[in-house]
Amino acid sequence: MLSRLRLTLRNGLIRRSFDREASCGTFRGALVVAMLAAAGCGPRGHVVPAGPAGPDAPAASEAPGGHGAPPSTYDPREAFAPLTLPDPVNAYRAGDGTPGPAYWQNRADYVIHASLDPDTDRLAGSEVITYTNNSPQPLESLWVQLDQNIYRRDARARFVRSGPRQPFSGPEATDGDVLESVQIEQRGRLARADYLLSDTRMQIRLREPLAPRGGRLRILIRYHFTVPGEFGGRTGHIATRNGEIFAVAQWYPRMAVYDDLRGWDTLPYLGTEFYLEYGDFDYFVTVPSDMLVAGSGALQNPQEVLTALERRRLEQARASDATVMIRSAAEISDPLSRPVRGGTLTWHFRIREARDASFAASRAFIWDAARIDLPGGKRSLAMSFYPVESAGAGAWGRATEYLKDAAEHFSRRWGVAYPYPAAVAVAGSVGGMEYPAIVFDDYRDTGKNLFWLTAHEIGHTWFPMIVGFDERRDQWMDEGFNTFIDVYESEDFEHGIYGPKRDPEYAPGGGNPVEEILPLLEDPAAPVMLTRADQVRDRYRHPLTYFKPALGLVLLREQILGPERFDWAFRKFIRDWSYRHPTPSDFFRAMASAGGEDLSWFWRGWYFHNWTLDLAVEGVRPVAGDWRHGAVVTIANLDRLVMPATVQIDFRDGRSERIRLPVETWIQQQSVDLTLASTQPVAKVTVDPDAALPDKDRSNNVLVVAPAPAP
Numbered sequence: 001m002l003s004r005l006r007l008t009l010r011n012g013l014i015r016r017s018f019d020r021e022a023s024c025g026t027f028r029g030a031l032v033v034a035m036l037a038a039a040g041c042g043p044r045g046h047v048v049p050a051g052p053a054g055p056d057a058p059a060a061s062e063a064p065g066g067h068g069a070p071p072s073t074y075d076p077r078e079a080f081a082p083l084t085l086p087d088p089v090n091a092y093r094a095g096d097g098t099p100g101p102a103y104w105q106n107r108a109d110y111v112i113h114a115s116l117d118p119d120t121d122r123l124a125g126s127e128v129i130t131y132t133n134n135s136p137q138p139l140e141s142l143w144v145q146l147d148q149n150i151y152r153r154d155a156r157a158r159f160v161r162s163g164p165r166q167p168f169s170g171p172e173a174t175d176g177d178v179l180e181s182v183q184i185e186q187r188g189r190l191a192r193a194d195y196l197l198s199d200t201r202m203q204i205r206l207r208e209p210l211a212p213r214g215g216r217l218r219i220l221i222r223y224h225f226t227v228p229g230e231f232g233g234r235t236g237h238i239a240t241r242n243g244e245i246f247a248v249a250q251w252y253p254r255m256a257v258y259d260d261l262r263g264w265d266t267l268p269y270l271g272t273e274f275y276l277e278y279g280d281f282d283y284f285v286t287v288p289s290d291m292l293v294a295g296s297g298a299l300q301n302p303q304e305v306l307t308a309l310e311r312r313r314l315e316q317a318r319a320s321d322a323t324v325m326i327r328s329a330a331e332i333s334d335p336l337s338r339p340v341r342g343g344t345l346t347w348h349f350r351i352r353e354a355r356d357a358s359f360a361a362s363r364a365f366i367w368d369a370a371r372i373d374l375p376g377g378k379r380s381l382a383m384s385f386y387p388v389e390s391a392g393a394g395a396w397g398r399a400t401e402y403l404k405d406a407a408e409h410f411s412r413r414w415g416v417a418y419p420y421p422a423a424v425a426v427a428g429s430v431g432g433m434e435y436p437a438i439v440f441d442d443y444r445d446t447g448k449n450l451f452w453l454t455a456h457e458i459g460h461t462w463f464p465m466i467v468g469f470d471e472r473r474d475q476w477m478d479e480g481f482n483t484f485i486d487v488y489e490s491e492d493f494e495h496g497i498y499g500p501k502r503d504p505e506y507a508p509g510g511g512n513p514v515e516e517i518l519p520l521l522e523d524p525a526a527p528v529m530l531t532r533a534d535q536v537r538d539r540y541r542h543p544l545t546y547f548k549p550a551l552g553l554v555l556l557r558e559q560i561l562g563p564e565r566f567d568w569a570f571r572k573f574i575r576d577w578s579y580r581h582p583t584p585s586d587f588f589r590a591m592a593s594a595g596g597e598d599l600s601w602f603w604r605g606w607y608f609h610n611w612t613l614d615l616a617v618e619g620v621r622p623v624a625g626d627w628r629h630g631a632v633v634t635i636a637n638l639d640r641l642v643m644p645a646t647v648q649i650d651f652r653d654g655r656s657e658r659i660r661l662p663v664e665t666w667i668q669q670q671s672v673d674l675t676l677a678s679t680q681p682v683a684k685v686t687v688d689p690d691a692a693l694p695d696k697d698r699s700n701n702v703l704v705v706a707p708a709p710a711p
């Protein structure tokens with residue numbers, strides 16, 4: 001849009017106008033100014049000497065949008081139109097963004113016995129799912145997710161992306177989940193289930209409907225699958241010097257969510273993440289006795305699977321801020337580091353109010369731990385499991401410190417404490433993936449990248465493990481919200497030694513985030529945040545689902561609501577939706593209601609669209625032609641996004657003044673005249689002087705008024 005720029009004096013107002021034909025240095029009138037950089041006419045801030053306004057200069061500025069005004073695509077009627085959110089308010093979801101009086105949620109509790117054979121990569125399991133229907137509807141069928149089927153040759157996921165380097169489209173495959181038996185126990189009667197398979201889903205058709213409001217049944221499934229290799233993405237195994245590391249996830253058939261929004265939410269697993277019910281997990285993992293197992297939740301039988309020395313060291317770690325070695329590198333090959341020789345051992349873990357559980361197993365693990373201090377005197381335990389390749393203070397030797405610090409800071413800052421008995425980081429083939437109380441990260445990560453990754457993955461405890469977003473549809477919520485809280489963790493850890501957060505997820509160029517977001521906003525092919533996650537191509541995944549929503553929350557916190565209002569409302573949202581399933585609409589309503597602001601304009605511009613912002617200093621002139629009577633500054637909004645903004649006026653005598661423009665500045669008009677009760681000549685006017693807004697053209701943000709030349 002911006003082509004040639006012409007600065008003209010019109011009716012005593014120094015103003016900027018656009019002219020495709022004008023050549024550089026086309027000026028009219030005596031009082032002319034600055035900002036030629038945008039027109040390619042000279043360096044930024046280039047100043048053209050200006051004469052004083054004559055005593056006969058008219059006092060009134062031009063009406064906004066009048067002749068000579070720059071083209072503005074801004075339309076207040078569009079930006080401030082009433083906004084209809086995707087999900088309605090009803091008895092289940094209230095107008096203030098909280099769960100409504102009739103909110104309900106179904107529940108799935110799991111007891112799982114699995115054995116892993118590292119020689120064949122085969123996992124065999126049997127599980128009992130206790131499913132509770134709290135909905136007001138009787139259920140005639142149930143839907144179960146079989147995520148391992150994404151690795152089958154005929155998986156739908158293979159057709160979503162093309163190219164050998166795309167996930168789930170390479171030559172490797174497995175047979176997926178092989179079901180040996182599926183049974184239903186209903187009203188005390190156990191019977192073979194009537195089921196059908198469809199890609200990564202299974203529908204079980206019930207002989208009699210499951211009663212509403214508390215009806216309960218049990219599903220018994222025996223199954224096995226081959227754990228994928230590195231191609232598994234979020235799960236897999238990899239060889240290291242002292243043995244393979246298995247990072248095992250999506251390892252048991254689990255309930256799809258039945259909710260008030262869609263009934264059964266049966267989106268297939270195409271590669272985006274998960275939407276899962278809450279429940280308790282009691283699970284048993286049998287492996288060769290020389291393997292260590294790290295799992296979600298609390299280990300229930302340490303006396304059976306650990307040595308006396310390891311148990312003593314663990315007790316020490318529970319009381320220690322410094323990291324305590326549970327099994328050192330030197331002990332890995334020492335048979336005495338295991339309680340028995342030969343055969344297998346069964347590790348028993350339990351985690352409550354979780355939406356998932358995962359585990360890792362290896363002979364190659366170094367294991368260390370330290371206490372996590374939580375508000376109210378509560379405690380948890382940070383633990384890291386990694387191979388010798390990853391050891392050392394520049395790498396995984398500090399992972400437990402990162403876990404501990406992040407869990408402590410997130411708990412304090414955001415009002416809901418880390419809820420699980422342990423926070424575990426596992427080094428392996430998975431390049432960064434979160435599960436309740438356990439995260440899988442790349443064993444090659446080091447330094448600040450490992451810090452950022454560890455803080456990010458354990459930050460997912462709050463989103464989506466505590467606040468149970470539907471990641472499969474709205475990936476921008478869990479990734480964006482988590483990336484947002486990570487921005488502050490990067491400032492908090494050791495007074496910011498790894499800060500500010502600048503990584504592939506947030507301002508990857510290392511610069512100012514509001515500038516680095518611009519290519520995404522200006523890319524006509526880019527999707528918007530309220531897009532089904534499966535539609536977001538990989539090139540947009542980090543910019544759109546991590547960076548933009550995180551920056552949106554930074555803008556909401558620091559530019560729109562202010563930290564005092566934002567933090568209170570955001571903590572309330574986390575609390576209100578802990579272990580529940582909020583939608584984007586719930587979040588939008590919650591922040592507007594508790595934050596005390598109609599934010600429709602921001603949701604529309606930033607979340608529903610990729611609108612861009614272009615604020616400009618349009619002109620400045622003395623009141624009645626004399627600076628001693630004050631000054632009139634004209635600020636214009638040239639593009640579709642609106643934001644509150646700061647305007648700084650620097651006077652010739654060195655003083656300066658700041659004016660905060662509320663967003664209502666733009667509710668009726670494209671440009672605004674600000675009359676200053678000043679007495680000094682104005683030297684410079686700047687809009688957004690701190691570069692805090694995603695202004696796409698900063699060259700028109702400054703207007704320099706040159707002093708009058710000597711007569």
Ligand SMILES: [Zn+2]
Pocket residue numbers: 456457460478479482
């Ligand atoms: Zn993430």
